[in-house]
Amino acid sequence: MxxxxxxxxxxxxxxxxxxxxxxxxxxxxxxxxxxxxxxxxxxxxxxxxxxxxxxxxxxxxxxxxxxxxxxxxxxxxxxxxxxxxxxxxxxxxxxxxxxxxxxxxxxxxxxxxxxxxxxxxxxxxxxxxxxxxxxxxxxxxxxxxxxxxxxxxxxxxxxxxxxxxxxxQPSIRGAENEKPFLLQTLKDSIEKDFKKKHLPSEYAESLNISPKALAKITKSYFNKTLTELISERIIIEAKRELYLTSKTIKEIAYELGYEDEHYFSRFFKTNADISPQLYRETVGVARGEN
Structure with a gap:
């Protein structure tokens, strides 16, 4: 070809x-x-x-x-x-x-x-x-x-x-029933609160819906669980900080709502299949500053 x-x-x-x-x-x-x-x-x-x-x-x-x-x-x-x-x-x-x-x-x-x-x-x-x-x-x-x-x-x-x-990209607000407005609100909530709210139940409570009902709607629209959406958003922000800044992993963990650096590192590796330090060493543009 x-x-x-x-x-x-x-x-x-x-x-x-x-x-x-x-x-x-x-x-x-x-x-x-x-x-x-x-x-x-x-x-x-x-x-x-x-x-x-x-x-x-x-x-x-x-x-x-x-x-x-x-x-x-x-x-x-x-x-x-x-x-x-x-x-x-x-x-x-x-x-x-x-x-x-x-x-x-x-x-x-x-x-x-x-x-x-x-x-x-x-x-x-x-x-x-x-x-x-x-x-x-x-x-x-x-x-x-x-x-x-x-x-x-x-x-x-x-x-x-x-x-x-x-x-x-379809407008979530423009779909045919009331569920998309809820999902747009969920998206807005994740973007606003992902650094301090890590559990699906916290978002369900703020949206005044049961965790089970929110989980079903989220999966049907995004093809992902709410836990996966929250985790991915946290990982994207963590990668950005590792990528661009010389902040320590402990500082990044704290800013993302994790007081235990080691717990955060395990969470990162589970979701990104690589440790925060190795990610910084192989991808991050700030790696030379550490």
Whole structure:
């Protein structure tokens, strides 16, 4: 399918992957659980199948773009799919630091309320294909300011995909019954209180609904339990702090409502499949300050 199956830039300081464009014509690259220390954009251009991400399963058709954050577990079921993937390490381009420029944090990446995919329409297909070809040309024939050129192409790719995803996200308030308004209130409550409220029962109480009823509604709309939603939101914030700051793990734990640093570390590892310290050492841009 591709004239060159993959192109890779390596970080000369540590030998790790910095940026990669990978063409694929089957699922062998992704048919086992991935827990990478970089961002992945996986564009399925042909074929259908199923993907497991964060322990929820989703079906997909052709022209679907998946977005995965560092250490987010995902796996595609074996099958005949074709497409292209872009991998980039936070050292190469930091989503958190450039949020005002590309606005993809909470849209493409780290969106706990929506599936991790975007449907690519025909006009966007042409635009994204052009950007990928330009990335490949730049990587095959490097010249002055290669990093700046590649980051520019990546930004446009992310902005284009983010605009599509934002337009495809249904408004919870606009659904047909009274439940979505409750779920919008739940989302607002999690965003406001996740640092101090860690239990589903606390949210059920504040919403004046039984924990069992709220659990059933949450699962049916988000394909996740309320415990998973709360945990994911805490982990995203913890990763951001590990990622961008030089705060100690104890300080981060305390800010997130955990007085016991060791309990927090166990919670983090259970949900992120990696310890806070190792996450900082392999991903966090503030790791050199510790």
């Amino acid at each position: 591709n004239d060159q199956p993959f192109l890779t830039l390596i970080d000369p300081q540590n030998g790790n992957l910095a940026f990669k464009v990978l063409g694929f014509d089957d699922s062998r690259h992704f048919d086992h659980v991935q827990r990478n220390n970089y961002y992945s954009l996986v564009w399925i251009k042909e074929g259908t199948g199923k993907v497991t991400a964060d322990f929820a399963e989703y079906g997909f058709d052709e022209n679907t773009l998946f977005s995965f954050s560092p250490y987010q577990p995902f796996m595609f079921a074996p099958g005949p799919i074709k497409g292209v993937a872009i991998h980039f390490h936070p050292d190469f381009f930091c989503i958190h630091k450039h949020q005002t420029e590309v606005a993809c944090h909470g849209v493409l990446f780290n969106n706990i309320y929506q599936p991790p995919y975007t449907l690519i329409d025909q006009p966007s297909t042409s635009s994204l294909d052009f950007l990928i070809q330009q990335m490949k040309l730049e990587m095959k024939d490097p010249a002055l300011a290669q990093y700046e050129i590649l980051v520019s192409y990546l930004k446009i790719f992310l902005i284009t995909a983010s605009r599509l995803k934002a337009g495809q």
